Amino acid sequence: MEIVLAIAIGGAFGFVLDRVGATNPGYIIRMLNLSDLHLMKTILSGIGTASILMFAGLLVGLVDPGHVSIKAAYLGVFIGGLLLGVGFAVAGYCPGTGLTAAATGRWDALWFILGGLLGAAAYMLSFAWVETTGILENIAGGKTTLGPIAGTDYPSLIGVPGEWIGLAAGLAFLAIAWLLPDRLTGASTPTVRAPVE
Amino acid sequence: MSYILPWRTGGLLLGAVFFAAVLSVSPIGVSTQFVIFDGILWDAVDPDVVVDSPDAKSGYSSPNAYLNKSGGSYAEDVANPLNYSFVFVLAMMAGAFLSSRLRGGLSPNERVMPAVWRANFGDSPVKRYAAALIAGFVVLYGSRLAGGCTSGHMMSGMMQTALSGYIFAAGAFLAGIPTALALFRKES
Numbered sequence A: 001m002e003i004v005l006a007i008a009i010g011g012a013f014g015f016v017l018d019r020v021g022a023t024n025p026g027y028i029i030r031m032l033n034l035s036d037l038h039l040m041k042t043i044l045s046g047i048g049t050a051s052i053l054m055f056a057g058l059l060v061g062l063v064d065p066g067h068v069s070i071k072a073a074y075l076g077v078f079i080g081g082l083l084l085g086v087g088f089a090v091a092g093y094c095p096g097t098g099l100t101a102a103a104t105g106r107w108d109a110l111w112f113i114l115g116g117l118l119g120a121a122a123y124m125l126s127f128a129w130v131e132t133t134g135i136l137e138n139i140a141g142g143k144t145t146l147g148p149i150a151g152t153d154y155p156s157l158i159g160v161p162g163e164w165i166g167l168a169a170g171l172a173f174l175a176i177a178w179l180l181p182d183r184l185t186g187a188s189t190p191t192v193r194a195p196v197e
Numbered sequence B: 001m002s003y004i005l006p007w008r009t010g011g012l013l014l015g016a017v018f019f020a021a022v023l024s025v026s027p028i029g030v031s032t033q034f035v036i037f038d039g040i041l042w043d044a045v046d047p048d049v050v051v052d053s054p055d056a057k058s059g060y061s062s063p064n065a066y067l068n069k070s071g072g073s074y075a076e077d078v079a080n081p082l083n084y085s086f087v088f089v090l091a092m093m094a095g096a097f098l099s100s101r102l103r104g105g106l107s108p109n110e111r112v113m114p115a116v117w118r119a120n121f122g123d124s125p126v127k128r129y130a131a132a133l134i135a136g137f138v139v140l141y142g143s144r145l146a147g148g149c150t151s152g153h154m155m156s157g158m159m160q161t162a163l164s165g166y167i168f169a170a171g172a173f174l175a176g177i178p179t180a181l182a183l184f185r186k187e188s
Helices: A002-019 A025-032 A038-060 A075-091 A095-103 A107-132 A162-179 B007-024 B032-045 B065-079 B084-102 B108-112 B115-121 B125-146 B150-159 B163-183
Strands: none
Touching: A002 A095, A002 B007, A002 B084, A025 A038, A025 A075, A025 A095, A025 B115, A025 B163, A038 A162, A038 B007, A038 B150, A075 A107, A075 B125, A075 B150, A075 B163, A095 A107, A095 B084, A095 B125, A095 B150, A107 B032, A107 B065, A107 B108, A107 B125, A162 B150, B007 B150, B032 B065, B032 B084, B032 B125, B108 B115, B115 B125, B150 B163
């Protein structure tokens, strides 16, 4: 059954990534150089929508709290984020969009994937050393959420019920998506969309 | 441009997919599967990389510290690639392939590099492929160091109000925006 769900949800995810423009590195680069915030608005409203549905689902008992899965916070999360950000801007690909872009027929994405496999292998080989540096030690409690989520053991930063904070955060993401302009740089010329293929 | 969904529709669908994942199984993540695929290749060359181990929590262990961590859970996925997360990523690629076929595919120029790269760095495929290769290395090293990527940390993490998700997103945009502003001054 899980495999059927993997095929259905994974397939839908890939299809939607293509239809929002995320498999086109032009859209990602133009999001990051702030000349076309289409994808930024899409991602923020996607997070907001998912957050509201999930926390509403937790409140009414539709979502199993056992499915909530929080990753640990440690200094390496920030450093890793910085590294991803640099490569994300140069290539216009992240791991998921690189794989889906290759599936749409982009050859540069194949080179990105090859580099990615080498980078992941380099991490596998250097993991034991990275661990000795201490940057993998948990900070702020590790697998921490903003507020406590009922039915889970995750630590939280503040005492207000996590479901309500989650709904508020979801609305905030939608509001930011709504309020962001179409572009922040080069506003003297109209937004030039990447060519359509 | 016609095939690109308006952000409201696109965001709603993207959100629905991330919700469907957490409703039915677990939050979406992608970058771990680069490690699993590396492990499968490595194990094919050297069968001692993943071995049965009744003492380990997962039933598998590895001499590699990373594959062996958390009770050998990555080692288990390498030994059994037909698991949820690996099949999810393969299906994701199939979904994108189907979508691109339905909209008529890409032009030969666009297949090699995006227009915004061409406008800033010229037509050389070698230059673009070399940059993509190095960027891929940095992105996956960073994702594994962080324990997740744009899907697992940024989207799945922030939708669940995970502190780690906000920290990751802050790092990614703090580095990504200045890099893109410096590199891509011409629009297309």
